[in-house]
Amino acid sequence: MNNLEQIRIHGRGGQGVVTAAELIAIAAFYDGLEAQAFPNFGVERTGAPIQAYARISKKKITTREQIYEPTVLIIQDSSLLDSGNILAGISDKTKIIINAKENRWDKLKNKKNLYFSPATEIALEMIGKNIVNTVILGAFAKYTKLVSLASLKKAIETKFKDKGEEIVAKNIKAIEKAFLK
Amino acid sequence: MIKNKITKKADQGKREILEGSRAVALMIKNIKPNVISAYPITPQTHIVEDLAKMKANGEADYEYLRAESEFAAASIVLGASAAGARVYSATSSQGLLLMAEVVHNIAGMRLPVVMTCANRAISAPISIWNDHSDVMNIKDSGFIQFFASDSQEAVNQHLLAYKIAEKQGLPVMVNMDGFILTHSYEPVIIPTRAKVKKFLPDYKPAKGTYLDPKNPKTFGAFFPPAYYMETRENLHQDLIKSLELIKKEYAFMIKTLGFNNKDNGLVEYLGPKNPKIILVALGSLNGTILETITSDKKLKTSVGLLKIKTYRPFPAQEIIKVIKAKTHVAVLEKAISLGQAGPLYNDVVEALSGQKNRSALIKNYIVGLGGRDISSEIIKKIIIDSPKKNASLKFYG
Structure with a gap:
């Protein structure tokens, strides 16, 4: 792990982008690390591109600036790759996790550290809805090892407590599947 | 996993990871105000929604009054405070501007009202995002103004706010940056009710200082030129005096909470x-x-x-x-x-x-x-x- 891990998540309004960043921070905190998560709201509208950020460190995190040079980039909605510059600030070391079965983008051809997770497929199968934010975190835990699967599950239990046991159980199963895949 | 390098003293309390708004709401709950009134406005919303939920779930026993506007919300806490209650409200941006007239009245009447300003830009053009333009409109009102750098400071400043407000008879506003703090998750310690009680005793306003049918009293009366000026001078002098009180109470609060802050609260x-x-x-x-x-x-x-x-x-x-x-x-x-x-x-x-x-x-x-x-x-x-x-x-x- 780097001194400061900076995770930037791209998705669309209504996909739980902000929740995903919060779950990462909660899980990292449960693992005994310092963590921070915050949203970057654009226009509050379903479908609008949204970013959220999470930071993980062994030291106290004080900065509030947005994440310009992510160490991990999570793309919840791959259609965002077709427009806009969501790859801004990435380096050869940036780990990129994409909700897709495989690479079909020319702009990713020469990129290193790519990880494809069929999150939509898993979400439809396990949760019954195209809500990929928790699913893709299973891939995040496996690929980056920045949070443990146990802490991620515990984070979901805490965060989704009010949504009921069934929702919690479904999300945890979906995360496990994405982790094992 | 490598363990966190930040070690905490056992008596500081449980460190949790919470949204900034949630942290403030939990602190207010432990302070036990009698009356809360607010009107929702982004980015203050999560704080007052959480406090409303706590009341609805039976976790708190304050009166939660929904207001039809920020002007009404501020007027409700003004009235409740004048009647001797411990009160709380929160707002942002245009909401604070709509409250402005009441904000000046609260300070002029020397009421110990505590409010949060989740700082946001002001119109026009409309912006829901953060800056300090809202609070700067009322910086001269006679409210004490605290500014928080992180969730922990916001939590601590709310506790300090009630102590200063009730001891000095001055209102206090705690400013926390909208979204940047209100919507951020980060580790924070919420002082327990027992610790809060140790630092902040139950609010019992002195006889004759609040609205009471047995001891009739007028608030904000008509003052002709022969008297008005002295009230402003007194308010100013009391604000200046509160600098020492803030230092003293801040040191006491840090000690009571078991924290190791080295600053003086100013x-x-x-x-x-x-x-x-x-x-x-x-x-x-x-x-x-x-x-x-x-x-x-x-x-x-x-x-x-x-x-x-x-x-x-x-x-x-x-x-x-x-x-x-x-x-x-x-x-x-x-x-x-x-x-x-x-x-x-x-x-x-x-x-x-x-x-x-x-x-x-x-x-x-x-x-x-x-x-x-x-x-x-x-x-x-x-x-x-x-x-x-x-x-x-x-x-x-």
């Missing part, structure tokens, strides 16, 4: 002993400045940060103690008195105006208006510009 200086440049700022921006300075070997030895935690009353004497005549000063702020300069800049210039042999510059950088991100890169540019003799006011970002 200002906090972080940096080398003899800096070439000192950056001065309010609120969460201090966190980004600190990270920018401490992560750079060169800046670490030459640049300092002066956090203003209490903005009203203005801690001029504390500032003079920290800033020497040969130190350049860069005041970074998220507000501007249009047609003049930043309000904090004016205050710092006034504080340093009596400094003999001041040879270094005092410059003003307006940043982050309407939620424009303030990056480390911008702060570094400001540090480079601050010792240069050029325009004293600049917009950066």
